[in-house]
Amino acid sequence: MELLSISDEKDREAVEDILNKYRAERGFIKAPVNPKITSAWGDGTSASTVQRPLYAQQRLERQASARKFCDWCDNCIASMPKQSHQRLLRVRYCDGPETDTPDGDAMNILDISSATYTRRKKNALLAAAWYFGVTPRKSSEQ
Template identity: 55%
Template sequence: MELLPIDKDKTKLSAEQLLMQYREKAYFAKMPVNPKITSHWGDGSSPSTAERDPYAVERLVRQEKSSKFVSYIDRAIAALPKQSHQQLLRVRYCQGLETEHPDMTAMDALDISSSTYTERKGKALLAIAHYLNCVVYVTGNNLA
């Protein structure tokens, strides 16, 4: 029995779509929470039985989900065996602010040429796809 072939282009795209969410989720996870939402305020009496604002609860849930997503991506990147892949993915998708030209910013930060960057980025995306469980396999109709 042989392994199914991987659709490399779709796999890289799938991994990149997940990684592109990192910064937004990281910012949301770090956003301060209004203390009135998470703690009891008042004179020490028992908490009110009144319903809480659904928006505030939804925000806390979204913040918790974002925090778990960020942790998941961080662990996946840390599990990559090649340091060059880890560095590239962190610089491109995780560190700093989003820029107009994120690939150029990453190339400058890593001090590598565009051809080297493109090659390493493709390999890093294929590697991280296995850890993120987003590998796309070639289906029966597309087998060569």
């Protein structure tokens, strides 16, 4: 018995949510840190007996978890067998510029028409669903 996805559209939306979260987390990773926060952390000890600010520690922890999430997403995309799907997802979600029209920019970078882009994007998101764990995998035990 095979487990099949109920709705391809729901799978695409779930993958798109994951990739949009990737963009947000990647932005957080690349955001500059105020040097006043970390200037006293040279050897890992405080410069004084004053407790380190809690928000600085939380920021570093969130940055570490965001880096792990982004690495996981990068590995999922790299695992996809079709390079055209990999390239489209990387241009649109991972490496593309931060603008108001990311789809338009992706079409310009890939140099394809809007109809071709839309079709390839749908196929790439659906193919990525399996690698991101959104689509149930076939079960051989049932």
